[in-house]
Amino acid sequence: MELYIDDANISEIRRLIDLYPIDGVTTNPSILSKTGKNPVEVLKDIRKVLGRDARIFAQTIPTDAEGMIRDGHALIKLLGKHTVVKIPSVPEGFKAIRELSQEGISTCGTVVYTPMQAYLAAKSGADYVAPYINRIDNMGFDGVETVKKIQRILDLHHFETGILAASFKNSQQVLDLCACGIKAATCSPSVIDGFVKNAAIDIAVQDFLSAFAKSAPDSTSMADLIG
Numbered sequence: 001m002e003l004y005i006d007d008a009n010i011s012e013i014r015r016l017i018d019l020y021p022i023d024g025v026t027t028n029p030s031i032l033s034k035t036g037k038n039p040v041e042v043l044k045d046i047r048k049v050l051g052r053d054a055r056i057f058a059q060t061i062p063t064d065a066e067g068m069i070r071d072g073h074a075l076i077k078l079l080g081k082h083t084v085v086k087i088p089s090v091p092e093g094f095k096a097i098r099e100l101s102q103e104g105i106s107t108c109g110t111v112v113y114t115p116m117q118a119y120l121a122a123k124s125g126a127d128y129v130a131p132y133i134n135r136i137d138n139m140g141f142d143g144v145e146t147v148k149k150i151q152r153i154l155d156l157h158h159f160e161t162g163i164l165a166a167s168f169k170n171s172q173q174v175l176d177l178c179a180c181g182i183k184a185a186t187c188s189p190s191v192i193d194g195f196v197k198n199a200a201i202d203i204a205v206q207d208f209l210s211a212f213a214k215s216a217p218d219s220t221s222m223a224d225l226i227g
């Protein structure tokens, strides 16, 4: 499963890509505006930090297909070919997805709250569809189950489209969807930091340190001891 950072804070992106096997960064207008900076400058900074080959997801703004397509071209020009153009999964968006994917541009049908939106974005040629788990939960439906249903639809109809699940509130939701084989998940830094937050793990690591300290009181590493 591909793993993305759903955030535009440059120091957080630097910290997380240093530690975790991260495939890139996903953004949307809200995420970019949280930085308080010009969104284009933020996207350029993200590209600099990630390098040329990692994926950046960036969203179009206009509500008509022509405007979305123009934004898509501009984003690819700005950020390079390893960019996925996010387009809301609404009727004008399906048209834009269809045209951009016919040009060979990667697209993601975003703002997915229902399996029908995902089906239509996939049929229009989207490489990814992005359902919002937590927001679906908040509407009184089950976000994880909705994503599983979308995965069944994509499989049954042999679409090449993959799911980029978004809007997580905890690591268990990420793991549940990882276990059902979704293509990608994008998570906030706090959800990523929660992946391996477990007192039992910390105690086990501490026990090993104490055991080593007993057998080699003057060293703090094997490298020291080996010399």
Ligand code: G3P
Binding pocket: 006, 026, 027, 028, 031, 132, 134, 135, 166, 167, 168, 186
């Ligand atoms: O990528 C979409 C995601 O950012 C939505 O997350 O937390 O605003 O529901 P959230």
